[in-house]
Amino acid sequence: MDDEKPDPETHPLETQNSVESEKDPDGNLIAVGVGASAGGLEAFTELLRHLPPATGMAFILVQHLDPHHQSVLPELLSAKTRMPVVQVQNDTPIKPDHVYVIAPNTVMLIRNRTLTLEARPVTPEKFRPIDSFFDSLAEEFRFNAVGIVLSGTASDGTLGLKKIKAEGGITFAQDQTAKFDSMPRSAIAAGVVDFILSPRRIAEELGAISHHTLHLRSAESAMTGDDTTRHRLLLLLRSNTGVDFTQYKQPMIRRRLNRRMLVRKSESLEQYFELLQRDSEETKALFDDLLRSSPSQTTGHHSRLDSRLLLRRGSLLDGDCPGGIS
Numbered sequence: 001m002d003d004e005k006p007d008p009e010t011h012p013l014e015t016q017n018s019v020e021s022e023k024d025p026d027g028n029l030i031a032v033g034v035g036a037s038a039g040g041l042e043a044f045t046e047l048l049r050h051l052p053p054a055t056g057m058a059f060i061l062v063q064h065l066d067p068h069h070q071s072v073l074p075e076l077l078s079a080k081t082r083m084p085v086v087q088v089q090n091d092t093p094i095k096p097d098h099v100y101v102i103a104p105n106t107v108m109l110i111r112n113r114t115l116t117l118e119a120r121p122v123t124p125e126k127f128r129p130i131d132s133f134f135d136s137l138a139e140e141f142r143f144n145a146v147g148i149v150l151s152g153t154a155s156d157g158t159l160g161l162k163k164i165k166a167e168g169g170i171t172f173a174q175d176q177t178a179k180f181d182s183m184p185r186s187a188i189a190a191g192v193v194d195f196i197l198s199p200r201r202i203a204e205e206l207g208a209i210s211h212h213t214l215h216l217r218s219a220e221s222a223m224t225g226d227d228t229t230r231h232r233l234l235l236l237l238r239s240n241t242g243v244d245f246t247q248y249k250q251p252m253i254r255r256r257l258n259r260r261m262l263v264r265k266s267e268s269l270e271q272y273f274e275l276l277q278r279d280s281e282e283t284k285a286l287f288d289d290l291l292r293s294s295p296s297q298t299t300g301h302h303s304r305l306d307s308r309l310l311l312r313r314g315s316l317l318d319g320d321c322p323g324g325i326s
């Protein structure tokens with residue numbers, strides 16, 4: 001692998017994404033948290049080399065580092081990407097198309113779109129910097145959060161990915177290309193990963209998510225007003241699960257639908273509805289996503305609705321799924 005920066009590329013999304021970032025530098029920013037340990041630097045470098053230019057995303061790397069040595073990550077990564085690479089100091093606001101890396105001997109969190117550093121815990125077993133960061137990322141960015149677990153030992157990152165997915169974000173884990181697979185394997189076994197891919201394929205998928213997110217935003221008003229299709233979709237879900245999700249707050253429903261549309265690359269709500277009609281597994285996936293929302297997202301009868309949801313989830317997982325509607 002040579003040490004030269006990638007040559008400039010012509011990419012149809014570059015101008016579009018740059019304009020989007022300038023219009024709304026904070027509200028629609030997608031923040032990509034990357035957790036890595038042993039073997040993770042090589043994986044992250046490969047990911048950076050294959051990203052399309054100007055995705056409009058911010059990339060934040062939480063790498064397990066030696067607490068007693070200065071980090072050379074900024075220098076190493078700067079040779080592999082045209083994006084600015086910044087080692088985080090206290091109170092570092094994030095920007096689109098930038099790469100941020102954790103400083104040694106710290107825990108990094110994000111609040112109010114600003115990266116902050118805290119002292120590393122004295123007790124080693126309490127030091128889970130990837131989980132800590134992913135947890136704050138999920139709370140701050142919710143459905144605009146992306147979590148990625150690359151090569152590494154132990155299980156740091158699994159609980160953080162669970163939180164990101166619960167808040168409506170998208171999650172990735174490195175596939176068998178990981179030199180040390182304990183971290184990605186832990187996340188995969190926990191069932192909190194949407195995509196299991198190589199670093200190169202993760203980069204390509206991030207480019208697709210960037211493009212698809214812009215498409216969904218441009219169609220957001222149409223989707224918000226498409227009450228007929230959404231009503232038909234909720235009727236289908238009720239038929240297949242026995243639960244009426246009209247009792248849920250509709251902004252939450254739209255966020256969950258957006259998440260599943262991103263994962264399944266559906267270009268419209270109508271297209272996603274057609275997918276649900278023919279794919280019972282996707283019905284289960286959407287139902288599971290809706291279960292991940294907090295009880296406060298329902299409009300009433302919380303405990304009764306939650307118990308019904310859990311019972312129906314068990315039936316769905318056991319394959320007892322009633323037929324759909326026409």
